[in-house]
Amino acid sequence: MLVVDNISLRAGNFELKEINFRVDKGDYFVILGISGVGKSLLLESIAGLTKINSGEIILRGRKISDEKIQKRNISIVYQDADLFPHLTVFENIAYPLHSRTEKNIREKVLKAAEQTGIADKLERIPGTLSGGEYQRVALARSLASGNDIFLLDEPLSALDPKSKNDLRALLRKLNRGGITIIHVTHDYEEAVSLANKIGVMENGRIVHVASPEEIFKHPKSEFVAQFIGIKNFLRGELTAIPQSDLKRFSTNGINIFPLTNVNDGEAFLLIQPDEISISNSAESGSARNHFKGKITDIARAKIGIEVTVDIGCELISLISSEAMNSLELKIGKEVWISFKASACKIYK
Amino acid sequence: MKRYFSNKSLLNLVFTFLGGILLLFIIAPLAGMYLSTSLGSLKEAVGSEEVRNSIWLSLWTAMAGTIFFSFFAIPLAYLLARKKFPLKNVVNGIIDIPIIIPHSAAGIAVLGIITRDSFLGRAGELLGIKFVGNPAGIILAMAFVSIPFLINAARDGFAAVPERLEKIALTLGASPIRVFFTISLPLAWRSILSGFILMWARGMSEFGAVIIVAYNPQTAPVMIFERFTSYGLKYSVPVAVVFVTVCLIIFVTLRLVKKKS
Numbered sequence: 001m002l003v004v005d006n007i008s009l010r011a012g013n014f015e016l017k018e019i020n021f022r023v024d025k026g027d028y029f030v031i032l033g034i035s036g037v038g039k040s041l042l043l044e045s046i047a048g049l050t051k052i053n054s055g056e057i058i059l060r061g062r063k064i065s066d067e068k069i070q071k072r073n074i075s076i077v078y079q080d081a082d083l084f085p086h087l088t089v090f091e092n093i094a095y096p097l098h099s100r101t102e103k104n105i106r107e108k109v110l111k112a113a114e115q116t117g118i119a120d121k122l123e124r125i126p127g128t129l130s131g132g133e134y135q136r137v138a139l140a141r142s143l144a145s146g147n148d149i150f151l152l153d154e155p156l157s158a159l160d161p162k163s164k165n166d167l168r169a170l171l172r173k174l175n176r177g178g179i180t181i182i183h184v185t186h187d188y189e190e191a192v193s194l195a196n197k198i199g200v201m202e203n204g205r206i207v208h209v210a211s212p213e214e215i216f217k218h219p220k221s222e223f224v225a226q227f228i229g230i231k232n233f234l235r236g237e238l239t240a241i242p243q244s245d246l247k248r249f250s251t252n253g254i255n256i257f258p259l260t261n262v263n264d265g266e267a268f269l270l271i272q273p274d275e276i277s278i279s280n281s282a283e284s285g286s287a288r289n290h291f292k293g294k295i296t297d298i299a300r301a302k303i304g305i306e307v308t309v310d311i312g313c314e315l316i317s318l319i320s321s322e323a324m325n326s327l328e329l330k331i332g333k334e335v336w337i338s339f340k341a342s343a344c345k346i347y348k
Numbered sequence: 349m350k351r352y353f354s355n356k357s358l359l360n361l362v363f364t365f366l367g368g369i370l371l372l373f374i375i376a377p378l379a380g381m382y383l384s385t386s387l388g389s390l391k392e393a394v395g396s397e398e399v400r401n402s403i404w405l406s407l408w409t410a411m412a413g414t415i416f417f418s419f420f421a422i423p424l425a426y427l428l429a430r431k432k433f434p435l436k437n438v439v440n441g442i443i444d445i446p447i448i449i450p451h452s453a454a455g456i457a458v459l460g461i462i463t464r465d466s467f468l469g470r471a472g473e474l475l476g477i478k479f480v481g482n483p484a485g486i487i488l489a490m491a492f493v494s495i496p497f498l499i500n501a502a503r504d505g506f507a508a509v510p511e512r513l514e515k516i517a518l519t520l521g522a523s524p525i526r527v528f529f530t531i532s533l534p535l536a537w538r539s540i541l542s543g544f545i546l547m548w549a550r551g552m553s554e555f556g557a558v559i560i561v562a563y564n565p566q567t568a569p570v571m572i573f574e575r576f577t578s579y580g581l582k583y584s585v586p587v588a589v590v591f592v593t594v595c596l597i598i599f600v601t602l603r604l605v606k607k608k609s
Binding site: 086141145 | 510512515516517518520522523531534535
């Protein structure tokens, strides 16, 4: 339905670099990224509000990159301040409607208002609406426009938790009803609860497009990894070791030896904190990876205690409070950490 | 009142005193003029057809100029608020020129473009419009010196309308013309109305430029001057009081209407 083909643009401090993705009819595509990464700019370039420098945007097989905004048939909804403040809710929803008869317009407005649950607010002016109602009116207006592709720019971020849940349900309903949605957010829970496809955005690029399950099972981005609570997620260079099952993973001047058959090159290494053990001496056991480091932090986790050790990069080990007492761990103390080569998960 | 002074510093007291003197500077001469005018002479001035005609002439020519030039001023203000173009600062500077030059010089400049030898004068003559010594000339002279007030207010008004709203309206399929008339203009309307009132008020009180373009028919400011130079202060004050009163009534009423809207 919508193909974004290698678009790049620079606007002020923001930049989009070679963005590629495809959205099919009925998709709920969430673009996930931290603030300032260029998400809003991407939406505005699709809607035509900002001009792209290169690349193509293709909607239903037609190039729309040079098309005027009003001819693109794409609606955009922001997190706030997008209703016309001098018009009533009714007039806002009726704004995109062209009909000879007033009855026809009224019917269409009512239909959109009922679909979004604001049929009793039609005479109000936008300034008197709650955050959730405000967003519903913006969605109703987009529905009335007849556009079947909506771009949503952090539509839930200004809402209280109850309104957030209600609006999520509405967005799912609209999506099931045939509206294709591209939704940008920095909230991964929002992404998981709504998307059937997620694009992760970092530094003006879409770095990973996949299903939510895939994205969170095999994160290719430190941003996602940090979000879902993965602690030890390192980016580095993987190289083969002749006549060995192990490979060398170099990051920040240290070498870690994982057991993997992933191809050489840039890769991500993941070690669960409970796979890392701590000791006061260089006892090796069967573990292939031993490092001397200094404790930089000790924090209580939901279960057990997380000890952060700086070995050149910071790794977190999850241990029991008994272990912590017997090892007499404290911040600044030098310790040894070890983990098995098979405990290292490598992703490209 | 008690609260206002109770927790204020010496600085506030000094500033209030200085501000008060300034207000007095504005009010005292006007109040003096009102108090020195007898009811009889006021009645005489109001009863004079000549006086009434001159006030009416000032009001309608200023209004006509404001309405006519708003068709040019509002589009220009919109461009200045929304578009980036080369020499934009120069254009902004040109708009303020009428405010900074002496109004007698403005009158002479306007006279230069409306005499029979000029293009506008000749074109007007073909259409049967005479500018010099005519209401049409008065309208041009008033508009020349007062147009910056409308353009500047309208430009600020348009600039305060979030551009995002205009873009959203476009995404909803509206044409740029429809967006201008349904979103930009209504949202900037209060500022435009302010500029409208200011331009009208400034136009009708204009003296320097008007007297050069048209000594006759006499607008109220010209008549006040003429009575002062020909007959002295005593005869000019009643006309001045009547004209100032009319101006104040209109100005206060329009401000109240604007506040209510």
